[in-house]
Amino acid sequence: MLSRVGTPHLLVSATFLAGTGLVMVYSASALRAEISFGSSSVYFWRQTMGLALGLLVALLAWRVPLGAIRRMSYLGWGLALVALIATLSSLGVEANHARRWLALGSGFMFQPLEIAKLALVLALARWLSDQQIRLRDYRFAVGVPALLAGIPALVLLLQPDFGGALMLLLFAGTLCFAAGARITHLAATGLIALPALAVVALGAGYRVNRLRSFLDPWADPLGNGYQLVQSLLAFGAGGIAGTGLGAGQQKLGYLPEAHTDFILSVVGEEVGLIGVLTVLVCFAIVGVAAIGIASRARDTFAMLVATGASLLIWLQGLVNAGVAMGALPTKGTTLPLFSYGRSSLVVSLAAIGLVLNVARPKKPGRKGWR
Amino acid sequence: MNRRRVARKKRNVAIQRRRLMILAGLGVLGYAGLGARAVQLQALDAEWLAARAQVHRSTVRLEPLRGEIHDRHGTLLAGSAEVESVAASPRRISDARSTAAALARALDLPQKHLRKRLSSGRSFVWIKRWATPEEADRVRDLGLAGVSLHPERKRFYPSGLAAAYLGFAGRDGEGLSGLELAFDAALRGSSASLPLLRNAHGQRLIRWKGDTNARAGARVVLTLDARLQHYAENLLEQTMQRTRARHATLVALDPWTGDLLAVAERPTFDPNRFWLEKPSAFRARAFVDVFEPGSTLKPFGIAMALDAGVVRADDRFDCEQGAWRVGDHVIHDFKPYGALSVHDIITLSSNIGAAKVAEQLGATRLVEGLRAFGFGQSTGSGFPGESPGILRPLRESQRVERANLAFGQGIAVTALQLAAAGATLANGGQRVSPRLVLRVEGPGGTVEWPSGLGERVLSESTARSIRAMLQDAVARGTGKAAALPQYAVAGKTGTAQKIVNGSYSKDRFVASFMGLVPAQNPRLVVVVVIDEPQGAHTGGRVAAPVFRELVGFALEQLPLRPRGKT
Numbered sequence: 001m002l003s004r005v006g007t008p009h010l011l012v013s014a015t016f017l018a019g020t021g022l023v024m025v026y027s028a029s030a031l032r033a034e035i036s037f038g039s040s041s042v043y044f045w046r047q048t049m050g051l052a053l054g055l056l057v058a059l060l061a062w063r064v065p066l067g068a069i070r071r072m073s074y075l076g077w078g079l080a081l082v083a084l085i086a087t088l089s090s091l092g093v094e095a096n097h098a099r100r101w102l103a104l105g106s107g108f109m110f111q112p113l114e115i116a117k118l119a120l121v122l123a124l125a126r127w128l129s130d131q132q133i134r135l136r137d138y139r140f141a142v143g144v145p146a147l148l149a150g151i152p153a154l155v156l157l158l159q160p161d162f163g164g165a166l167m168l169l170l171f172a173g174t175l176c177f178a179a180g181a182r183i184t185h186l187a188a189t190g191l192i193a194l195p196a197l198a199v200v201a202l203g204a205g206y207r208v209n210r211l212r213s214f215l216d217p218w219a220d221p222l223g224n225g226y227q228l229v230q231s232l233l234a235f236g237a238g239g240i241a242g243t244g245l246g247a248g249q250q251k252l253g254y255l256p257e258a259h260t261d262f263i264l265s266v267v268g269e270e271v272g273l274i275g276v277l278t279v280l281v282c283f284a285i286v287g288v289a290a291i292g293i294a295s296r297a298r299d300t301f302a303m304l305v306a307t308g309a310s311l312l313i314w315l316q317g318l319v320n321a322g323v324a325m326g327a328l329p330t331k332g333t334t335l336p337l338f339s340y341g342r343s344s345l346v347v348s349l350a351a352i353g354l355v356l357n358v359a360r361p362k363k364p365g366r367k368g369w370r
Numbered sequence: 371m372n373r374r375r376v377a378r379k380k381r382n383v384a385i386q387r388r389r390l391m392i393l394a395g396l397g398v399l400g401y402a403g404l405g406a407r408a409v410q411l412q413a414l415d416a417e418w419l420a421a422r423a424q425v426h427r428s429t430v431r432l433e434p435l436r437g438e439i440h441d442r443h444g445t446l447l448a449g450s451a452e453v454e455s456v457a458a459s460p461r462r463i464s465d466a467r468s469t470a471a472a473l474a475r476a477l478d479l480p481q482k483h484l485r486k487r488l489s490s491g492r493s494f495v496w497i498k499r500w501a502t503p504e505e506a507d508r509v510r511d512l513g514l515a516g517v518s519l520h521p522e523r524k525r526f527y528p529s530g531l532a533a534a535y536l537g538f539a540g541r542d543g544e545g546l547s548g549l550e551l552a553f554d555a556a557l558r559g560s561s562a563s564l565p566l567l568r569n570a571h572g573q574r575l576i577r578w579k580g581d582t583n584a585r586a587g588a589r590v591v592l593t594l595d596a597r598l599q600h601y602a603e604n605l606l607e608q609t610m611q612r613t614r615a616r617h618a619t620l621v622a623l624d625p626w627t628g629d630l631l632a633v634a635e636r637p638t639f640d641p642n643r644f645w646l647e648k649p650s651a652f653r654a655r656a657f658v659d660v661f662e663p664g665s666t667l668k669p670f671g672i673a674m675a676l677d678a679g680v681v682r683a684d685d686r687f688d689c690e691q692g693a694w695r696v697g698d699h700v701i702h703d704f705k706p707y708g709a710l711s712v713h714d715i716i717t718l719s720s721n722i723g724a725a726k727v728a729e730q731l732g733a734t735r736l737v738e739g740l741r742a743f744g745f746g747q748s749t750g751s752g753f754p755g756e757s758p759g760i761l762r763p764l765r766e767s768q769r770v771e772r773a774n775l776a777f778g779q780g781i782a783v784t785a786l787q788l789a790a791a792g793a794t795l796a797n798g799g800q801r802v803s804p805r806l807v808l809r810v811e812g813p814g815g816t817v818e819w820p821s822g823l824g825e826r827v828l829s830e831s832t833a834r835s836i837r838a839m840l841q842d843a844v845a846r847g848t849g850k851a852a853a854l855p856q857y858a859v860a861g862k863t864g865t866a867q868k869i870v871n872g873s874y875s876k877d878r879f880v881a882s883f884m885g886l887v888p889a890q891n892p893r894l895v896v897v898v899v900i901d902e903p904q905g906a907h908t909g910g911r912v913a914a915p916v917f918r919e920l921v922g923f924a925l926e927q928l929p930l931r932p933r934g935k936t
Binding site for chain 1: 375390397409416
């Protein structure tokens, strides 16, 4: 299966997702933009600018030699950590009771978490490829990666961003798994980490409420279950073929975050089951194609970079779609390549660029894995 | 050592390949699971969910302007206009004092009252419904925060004529009484329904093109003649002042078509401010109130006896010098008479004579005859709540009741029934259904209200001979006050004692007059009913002059159609 998919599948699917994403962002955000700014296309143009910037970054990630990326990876991890810590300082911007944004100068804001995901992937790829003959050793295979992911995750918990921290740990575990760490080690770590995560998760009241509303959103459809209920209503209202592009009603202020975390609900309402399945299939293709490219990578570092970068797209997509459809507990995460958010879009496109970088044919004269 | 490292690396690569396969497999599995979830939401549960998403949908009804009501010559009796009403959201007003001051100046309202309303903390209060255009402009120019203008419809009645009969429409343009109620559907027209979405901010969004085929409200053209109506209402007003009666009612009818040219009553009310009135003022008395007619009914029983051939106009009956015992009951005449011809029984209004004629006819035929004239049943005018009156069947053995019925006791009629029965005498013996509506001019076409003469009740010669008796009654009998210099008038007075606590009162009367003019070629039938006049109380003294005044005006001023023969 993996040997037959690669760059063409990845490019077509990713382009399709980014393109339709832009259309859906416009549809989902028009009314909100009209109310907030007096112009319906504000979010659309911002996202378009993000797309342009992201394409530049993707070009860079595609052409920069992997060796250079490898050398810079620990530095990148450190810088991302600094950026994360900075959100807790006066540079951080508080929104919805969490400091997840960093403002640099006037008007330029970004989410360090998005960069931290990519930085973590690169740092882990370097560590796990450097130490691959020692991966039988618990300390090398799981211990250090746990630190690489755990330190930024702790900072994220202070923002607080439980979902982001969990995402980093999930990335780390997956990469360790891909690098060949022993299953028993991974499972043991997981078993140790689980109670700690549970304590943190249930420590905050709003997380308990989220969990409860996930289990039964209809118990409190106007309170804790509101967002999920509105999302489910959107899917139901769309039916098989949808109400037509632009004709959805849930985005008219009923569905919070329609243009960001719940954009798939808007797809579900306006383009129906057909549209949702198309988006899901595209994400699956991006994931499988990227993993296929990873499996043909020239060395372990490249393989791990491609795998880790693919996680940014398909694993996040899986979580986002699962949340929107009520299959996973509510957790704020973007739909990569698709939903509104320039930090996420740029980093997602950079991830695509990295996968394409790995897919580049080997230079003549160099053979085998390093 | 080196070889071992290479071997381990190779084994590692194999493990990694396998792990990547697993990872890809898990990813595909995950997305497949989500796909299944999507199918569940959008295909299996879609109906259930979509039904719950419907709650944001609503429709707005676009009502066309309510149709106008005109008189037979096109005079506007009821119209509709777009006006504006001033409202406020006290919660959004920070400075109630200055806002109240500004509004008080603009709308000429007491400032103190306004300040109280604006400080109420409510989210919506009306400041002034149906403001004048100038007031609305002044408020608009003020541009006060929290004060808004709302377009509304106002129903107005320029003359206030025939208020109880036209009825009125409420604040929201719904017919509440009278013709406004009876013809509500036509006047309202059909509204357009526009499907709407309401977004979460409460704003209305038009979602798709709905059925915008609103049909304008129909124009209702009445049979009333506004000039005659106006004259009649003034006349009743003066009569009320002169007689200090409780009510006065007048019906003027074209005997050939049934067209009601005037239906007036006093007291009345201002339909432009109906909410200030007691609901009892809204009664369309000519249609819904019944009274005992007394002598006004005599000609109808005698007409049936003549038509049946049981008596002739010159047959003479002994009127017993004013007192005649029937069973254990004594019938009195107003004045004692000896033998009177049937003609004179009408002219001089002898109760005993009328009772003796009825004796010849028999109780059954008397009741049947009165029913044929339309008493005891609705006239078919179609007016909401029209009373059928009361006319009970009699057995031949009920001699007292038969005698009473002959001079209009033990029966209850409406003024409208009396006029319609009079029209039968006027047009030569045929039934006629009174109508108040000439036609309804809707956007889809015009509907004429049926008119014309119905079944024959009595022969033309009988009708002519009754009219001659009635003409004599005005010329030299009880109805002298109804006589006009230029025209011969045929008519009959009635003075009925009212029943108070189960017996006939000595001091409460209903005075009535039923007249036709011109006497042998009638073009107008008029019934006047005065309830409880003070002082002079007979039909001849109280009701007949009203008839004369009205008919004098009508024949001189109005283009009455010259019709009919005889």
